Amino acid sequence: xxxxxxxxxxxxxxVKRAIKIAENTPHSVTYGPLIHNKMEIDxxxxxxxxxxxxxxxxxxxxxxxxxxxxxxxxxxxxxLKKNDFNVVDATxxxxxxxxxxxxxxxxxxxxxxxxxxxxHPEVKGVMSYAENMERVFVxxxxxxxxxxxxxxxxxxxxxxxxKFKEFMQIVEWLLSRSKEVRVFNTICNATGENQEAADxxxxxxxxxxxxxxxxxxxxxxxLEICKTNCKESYLVESAEDIENGWFDGKKLCGISxxxxxxxxxxxxxxxxxxxx
Amino acid sequence: xxxxxxxxxxxxxxVKRAIKIAENTPHSVTYGPLIHNKMEIDxxxxxxxxxxxxxxxxxxxxxxxxxxxxxxxxxxxxxLKKNDFNVVDATxxxxxxxxxxxxxxxxxxxxxxxxxxxxHPEVKGVMSYAENMERVFVxxxxxxxxxxxxxxxxxxxxxxxxKFKEFMQIVEWLLSRSKEVRVFNTICNATGENQEAADxxxxxxxxxxxxxxxxxxxxxxxLEICKTNCKESYLVESAEDIENGWFDGKKLCGISxxxxxxxxxxxxxxxxxxxx
Numbered sequence: 246x247x248x249x250x251x252x253x254x255x256x257x258x259x260v261k262r263a264i265k266i267a268e269n270t271p272h273s274v275t276y277g278p279l280i281h282n283k284m285e286i287d288x289x290x291x292x293x294x295x296x297x298x299x300x301x302x303x304x305x306x307x308x309x310x311x312x313x314x315x316x317x318x319x320x321x322x323x324x325l326k327k328n329d330f331n332v333v334d335a336t337x338x339x340x341x342x343x344x345x346x347x348x349x350x351x352x353x354x355x356x357x358x359x360x361x362x363x364x365h366p367e368v369k370g371v372m373s374y375a376e377n378m379e380r381v382f383v384x385x386x387x388x389x390x391x392x393x394x395x396x397x398x399x400x401x402x403x404x405x406x407x408k409f410k411e412f413m414q415i416v417e418w419l420l421s422r423s424k425e426v427r428v429f430n431t432i433c434n435a436t437g438e439n440q441e442a443a444d445x446x447x448x449x450x451x452x453x454x455x456x457x458x459x460x461x462x463x464x465x466x467x468l469e470i471c472k473t474n475c476k477e478s479y480l481v482e483s484a485e486d487i488e489n490g491w492f493d494g495k496k497l498c499g500i501s502x503x504x505x506x507x508x509x510x511x512x513x514x515x516x517x518x519x520x521x
Numbered sequence: 522x523x524x525x526x527x528x529x530x531x532x533x534x535x536v537k538r539a540i541k542i543a544e545n546t547p548h549s550v551t552y553g554p555l556i557h558n559k560m561e562i563d564x565x566x567x568x569x570x571x572x573x574x575x576x577x578x579x580x581x582x583x584x585x586x587x588x589x590x591x592x593x594x595x596x597x598x599x600x601l602k603k604n605d606f607n608v609v610d611a612t613x614x615x616x617x618x619x620x621x622x623x624x625x626x627x628x629x630x631x632x633x634x635x636x637x638x639x640x641h642p643e644v645k646g647v648m649s650y651a652e653n654m655e656r657v658f659v660x661x662x663x664x665x666x667x668x669x670x671x672x673x674x675x676x677x678x679x680x681x682x683x684k685f686k687e688f689m690q691i692v693e694w695l696l697s698r699s700k701e702v703r704v705f706n707t708i709c710n711a712t713g714e715n716q717e718a719a720d721x722x723x724x725x726x727x728x729x730x731x732x733x734x735x736x737x738x739x740x741x742x743x744l745e746i747c748k749t750n751c752k753e754s755y756l757v758e759s760a761e762d763i764e765n766g767w768f769d770g771k772k773l774c775g776i777s778x779x780x781x782x783x784x785x786x787x788x789x790x791x792x793x794x795x796x797x
Contacts, residue, residue, distance in 0.1 A: 413693050413696070416693075417689050420688075420692070421685065421706075425706070426704045428692070428696055428702045428704055430697075430700055
């Protein structure tokens with residue numbers, strides 16, 4: 246099968262950095278998955294004995310705690326530090342930024358609008374930095390802002406992995422109602438670059454594979470983008486998910502991958518496609 | 522001839538207020554036209570002896586100086602006050618706002634982007650409030666921002682009479698390049714309301730008349746909007762500009778008017794159309 250990789254795909258700066266930090270902190274524990282890719286988490290466990298705890302109460306002082314790329318909630322980080330846990334912070338610097346903005350703007354009396362998914366750990370972390378949680382509005386759509394009773398001073402940030410065009414719809418809605426809006430474009434460039442490349446490639450390909458975790462926000466966004474251009478777009482977590490039947494009558498398979506997908510997983514997918 | 526008036530048209534709050542101020546200050550002089558409507562200026566001269574001076578140097582202390590709705594430049598206002606001129610300020614409060622924003626943001630080290638026409642008196646006035654004139658960029662189009670060398674901290678305001686959708690294009694361009702943009706929606710609601718009403722009516726009418734001064738920014742914007750829906754759209758300053766031939770074979774004449782167009786001028790236009 247003919248295949249073509251997107252001109253930009255896979256690991257972003259923040260993920261690479263977090264993995265390096267985890268590899269340099271063997272026998273540690275992450276609170277929540279370090280990145281949204283189970284296979285890479287398994288590899289870190291096998292090779293570096295980096296464990297994973299989902300429950301805050303189960304963290305113990307015996308192991309260094311590595312903070313996941315998506316960041317954690319402020320009160321939890323404060324508690325770890327207060328109790329003298331050994332903490333190594335692998336929060337992506339692009340996630341630290343909206344946390345800081347949320348804290349600062351909230352202190353200055355701004356209502357905070359976060360464009361993102363309120364159950365995503367990154368967003369939970371960002372909103373936890375607000376001084377006044379009642380004045381934080383997490384939305385995926387302008388309809389959720391209607392009747393929200395926003396005040397005059399509004400600041401808006403985005404989950405790092407969102408689409409710029411959709412962020413602009415939120416901004417436009419806010420500006421049509423508020424006299425001042427402080428807009429912080431906290432969308433990560435790497436996300437945008439992977440998205441643009443996937444968009445381009447999916448116009449050319451007649452089947453698209455997006456390699457990445459099913460719980461990865463940016464992988465799911467890539468899949469959505471590909472689907473608008475190429476109906477036969479599939480999210481695969483590994484080479485095993487690939488079904489030969491998908492390729493019947495197809496000429497070119499485009500391949501992209503989320504920011505948390507390790508190269509070795511992508512290589513396995515490429516190898517399998519090549520042999521079809 | 523059948524006609525229909527737009528659901529919103531004509532005098533805005535700022536213009537009404539300025540005329541009231543001028544009427545209450547007889548024997549005064551305005552520096553530059555009070556509003557962009559020659560006929561109303563003539564009426565104020567005839568009935569209230571409100572004169573007009575275009576040259577700053579020709580102002581004298583003998584007459585109270587009325588500041589036009591569009592505002593004047595900061596150094597000129599400062600000079601009038603310093604030299605104990607009797608000054609009555611008829612600057613529209615919606616214009617004072619971007620002046621204040623420009624001054625404050627410039628002091629705080631922001632680059633200032635003004636969406637507007639650099640030769641329009643309102644814009645000249647607004648930009649004059651910047652502390653650092655070299656960091657003010659007046660543009661009508663994103664192409665003018667390319668290569669401008671904008672810094673990280675950017676604040677953006679709009680000339681009050683601009684179209685919101687076009688303002689958003691400027692905002693979007695800035696956000697795709699800057700991490701923070703402070704967006705001040707200084708577009709006047711009245712402008713928007715007249716524009717929406719003209720847009721709606723011009724879809725229905727087969728001839729549109731926009732009544733207003735040829736030097737009025739918001740009147741020209743209305744004409745542009747009407748033209749996108751109705752090719753036979755005309756700007757008329759008064760009933761005298763109307764040509765009977767325009768109406769051949771037409772069924773409905775839509776009528777709108779700029780924010781500086783007095784009711785008595787509109788009434789004359791309506792009367793003439795009615796009789797065709």
